[in-house]
Amino acid sequence: MKTPTLPLFLTLALTAAIAVAQDNKPIHGIGPAGGIVQAHTGFKFTEGPAADAQGNVYFANIPNGRIHKVDTAGNLYLTQHSLKAIQVVSPDGRTLGLITFPEGPSNRTFGGPDMKTLYVTARTSLYTVKMETT
Numbered sequence: 001m002k003t004p005t006l007p008l009f010l011t012l013a014l015t016a017a018i019a020v021a022q023d024n025k026p027i028h029g030i031g032p033a034g035g036i037v038q039a040h041t042g043f044k045f046t047e048g049p050a051a052d053a054q055g056n057v058y059f060a061n062i063p064n065g066r067i068h069k070v071d072t073a074g075n076l077y078l079t080q081h082s083l084k085a086i087q088v089v090s091p092d093g094r095t096l097g098l099i100t101f102p103e104g105p106s107n108r109t110f111g112g113p114d115m116k117t118l119y120v121t122a123r124t125s126l127y128t129v130k131m132e133t134t
Contacts, residue, residue: 046062052110074091076089079108085101117131
């Protein structure tokens, strides 16, 4: 069986694109359109990310088995079991506030018809909180 080959012009185009991408220069019609930004830091080992239809981004911090959310404003929602709270952290690292619960939360996600309901799992319960934002 003959191994398929790419036409010469396509091979040259791909080679040029890879060379540009390795230099971190913009690829015409693709980007990047700006610099690389470290949105949040301090995790041990992250996986993902994934996004929903509203533009929120989710990623996992593997060592603690938690899924984190970054909303469309760039705020990070952290489960803080010992505080019995969800901590909301701004893109610049400031704590915007705590949403407290009767039990320490283990995970959370947004859902509902308008994606403005915060669902929080805890040791023995599932809690819901209506939010102003997703």
